[in-house]
Amino acid sequence: MVAGWQVSLEESMQGMVPKMARSVAHKRLPPVPDGLRKDEKGRPPTSIMLFYQYVEPAWSAKQHRRALTFVHDLGRKHGVTGRGRCSAEGLNCTLTGTAEGVRAFAQGLRDWDALFDDTDFKITDGLEHHKKFKSLTIQKKEELVAYGLPVSAAPSLKENDTQHVEADEYHKMMSEPNTVIIDVRNRYETEIGHFQPPQGGAEFIDPKVRNSHELPKWLAMPETQDALKGKKVMMYCTGGIRCERFSALMTQLKQDNPDFQTDGEFMLRGGIERYVRTFPEGGFWKGKNFLFDKRQEQVPEKKPSEELQEEVESKCCVCKKLWGLYRGQFKCSHEDCQVPVIVCSDCRPDVELKQPWLQCPLCEARAGGGHAPGVALRL
Numbered sequence: 001m002v003a004g005w006q007v008s009l010e011e012s013m014q015g016m017v018p019k020m021a022r023s024v025a026h027k028r029l030p031p032v033p034d035g036l037r038k039d040e041k042g043r044p045p046t047s048i049m050l051f052y053q054y055v056e057p058a059w060s061a062k063q064h065r066r067a068l069t070f071v072h073d074l075g076r077k078h079g080v081t082g083r084g085r086c087s088a089e090g091l092n093c094t095l096t097g098t099a100e101g102v103r104a105f106a107q108g109l110r111d112w113d114a115l116f117d118d119t120d121f122k123i124t125d126g127l128e129h130h131k132k133f134k135s136l137t138i139q140k141k142e143e144l145v146a147y148g149l150p151v152s153a154a155p156s157l158k159e160n161d162t163q164h165v166e167a168d169e170y171h172k173m174m175s176e177p178n179t180v181i182i183d184v185r186n187r188y189e190t191e192i193g194h195f196q197p198p199q200g201g202a203e204f205i206d207p208k209v210r211n212s213h214e215l216p217k218w219l220a221m222p223e224t225q226d227a228l229k230g231k232k233v234m235m236y237c238t239g240g241i242r243c244e245r246f247s248a249l250m251t252q253l254k255q256d257n258p259d260f261q262t263d264g265e266f267m268l269r270g271g272i273e274r275y276v277r278t279f280p281e282g283g284f285w286k287g288k289n290f291l292f293d294k295r296q297e298q299v300p301e302k303k304p305s306e307e308l309q310e311e312v313e314s315k316c317c318v319c320k321k322l323w324g325l326y327r328g329q330f331k332c333s334h335e336d337c338q339v340p341v342i343v344c345s346d347c348r349p350d351v352e353l354k355q356p357w358l359q360c361p362l363c364e365a366r367a368g369g370g371h372a373p374g375v376a377l378r379l
């Protein structure tokens, strides 16, 4: 953490746009904004739409197949491309298209099944044309998030007593005592950006996992449960989906173990994505929001670039200089790891040429025999 980086609750709420915090579930989709212009080659700007929808009880094998076919057909019909996972437990997609196209897609889902009235479609308009995905790939998967909890073993979402909290409310909660805030994402995402609650407020907990599969194991550890006991447990991820099953797992663990009780669980509705748009000056968010689409990361729109630069705490894995961007798709060389690693622009040509052994910070800590602080997981 950068010393001296501290803002009061009041300061942190400057420029807040509360309407950005609201989910579009059960509401009309946001209208196509005015002033979207074609580029010099006559191509329309790209819109990105993120959404997920769990289904409980799960789809039958036949319904699952029908859903896959429907989504592909709908994408083709509206010129929508992107990536997604479709499992018996629902649908999770990052799609691109024109502003009209992605909205028509969302409406198509709603018309197909009322289940999608519950869906929070998060749309960003006016991006450069080349941010569009080339094709539509919806993978048939066992799980929407790879927790290793297949439908038959997954904790129920309907019985989950975690509250979904809107970004503005969540923001205030971060300044409350006796509270912890868990970053439910992978360590390599947290490295370039995470929440930093104000002093005296929530304690930040980074599980330091390489992938979602490690999270249930992390949550089962006595050290983890000790850190959460009796606390208000806040959690967040990029868009919300990873908190859904993770928080349901917490509810289940609490039911199974009377010794493990908290002061309630709270997840950020719409995830960091929506928070950063609600707090364009940053709020308590620090650094960049790692994204899995061609934007690569999201930053608070109104935060000056010098300030963003000062917030960088991640390092190039080769020369160790502060560097806050993943470019070049380099991976940790350890066979059992292979998470993305940061290579700065100075080191990049050499790394591309010589392809040296690269190591992520988690593997480095493992090799050094040192436990990272907090409750880091060792494989």
Ligand SMILES: [Zn+2]
Pocket (backbone or CB within 6 Å): 316, 317, 318, 319, 320, 321, 343, 344, 345, 346, 347, 348
């Ligand atoms: Zn470097």
Ligand SMILES: [Zn+2]
Pocket (backbone or CB within 6 Å): 332, 333, 334, 337, 338, 339, 359, 360, 361, 362, 363, 364
């Ligand atoms: Zn590694």
